[in-house]
Amino acid sequence: MSERGSNLVVINPGSANIRVGLASQDTPFNIPHCIAHHIKQAPKRNVQDQMLNNQITTAQHMEREKAYDVIASLLKIPFLDEEAPSNTFPRKMGRIDGHNPQIRGKDLAFNWTDVFEEASSSSSALETSTNKDGTSESLDLKEGSDSKEPDLNKRKYREFICGDEALRISPTEPYCLCRPIRRGHLNISQHYPMQQVLEDLQTIWEWILIDKLHIPRNERNMYSAILVMPETFDNREIKEMLSIVLQELCFGSAVVHQEGLAAVFGNGLSTACVVNIGAQVTSVICIEDGGAVPVTGKTLPFGGEDISRCFLWTQRHHQNWPQIRTDILTKPIDMLMLNRLKETYCEIKEGELDAIAVVNSYEDGVPAGSHKTKLSALNVPPMGLFYPSLLVPDVYPPPPRTWFHDYEDMLEDTLHIDFPRRSDMSDTFYPNVNLGLPMWESYPVISSKPKKEEKVGLAEAITSSILLAGRIDLQRKLFCSIQLTGGVALTSGLVPAVEERVLHAIPPNEAIDTVEVLQSRTNPTFVSWKGGAILGVLDFGRDAWIHREDWIRNGIHIGSGRKYKDSYYLQAQAMCYMNS
16 A cells, blocks of 8 residues: 555545545545635625525424424433423523533634735745746636735735635635535536536645645646545546546546445445445445445435534524524534534434533634533434434535536436447547547436435435345345445444334345444545545556546547446446547
């Protein structure tokens, strides 16, 4: 790993975070997958990625309350509108100036981002990959070019800000926050065109390569990229990301690996049911002997951020939340705070679960305020994984599919489709095509239908996925080899809850009586990234790698008899280069 992995960059993009690092590293950088552009006018709303709807319908509200009471009954806690009899703490304790060492999880307030360039080193980190005059033309940014105008203090605004800093920009600053991926797809909409989405992806990745990994553009051809792609992305989206890696970022070669497959390798397994609970999407897929079983794939439209929003709703309903303006739409810094509180205090266990915690308020760029308060019902929000109506999808819906008129199959459901090679396609079918676009036109157009499994909870999705695997011996093995990945997998009490609820979800006519979740050998947040690094090192030099010159000259086309022939990423979705 230390020798071969020193020039392999493993990229695992997600909706909320991207994990990037050299294969020789033990852990990757885990960076918020977003970018804030400097804009000319003061922002009316600093989140541009799409029209956001924060309205909950009456039916959704009733379903959420019903789900809460079902969960309360299971956890043996008071129902939603019942007062806890053991409530000995005052409702709110107001603002505090000092720290109480008895409070679990210190008051680690976030700081607002300094949006101005440093006078001595303006854009110095990017000069290695830009033009001689220091401009950032190679980053293809269309916005923020007006930053040459000095403010009253003769300071320049930073043209763009990526990652964690982008989430901590005050709403009063002239910046527009963009998230190029939303709910497991490129976040393309009427308000966020595809070209801008791809440019933002390129800019974020370029910034990571230079600022975090210190790999300048002129040395990039000596490096190879491993794309570890979540199951939610379709063929066209993967192709666009490959183009960014090979053409725009100038890697010498690249390969695509499936996130579920990589997760299995990351834990030293060959067969498992991989359950990846991400920030915005949960995916389930079964792996048998190092190959994905496509028919078992499931996608659920909720994740860790939805649990955090439910956490806020629960506290507000019980009047535990301080009188502060917490708004995750206009202040992404509030979501950072909610995620931290959820990770610190939420767990799945029976009985009343309360805690005294410090909640921060963030107002118009002033330092954070600290408020000590009692939090209650902390075991309810993570149970939303099993009762998704508790996680009302009131913000950040999936990108609308109606904006893909130019490529009808871009966001269609290709998961269960086998794409055989057309008999009229020869190995030299695309000798003069720059990006291989005609290949995508050969794919059948399938009408997009909502997957019914998206309405079910985690236990039902896992059970359904495994039962689709076919043979009873394989089913039994998979039920005893469930692998939880993603940050939410670290939730205390989640493993026994999954085992118990999956066992109850198995139909009585199935001859299966044992369910086991395997303990992860590494941090579940990074296990897919680590598996991608292992696959890249073991696999380097094989014919699945795509070389930059071949990609630019010939594009890609459907191969046959490739390795991992059961993986729909490398076989059915043709994400491999075939020698002419």
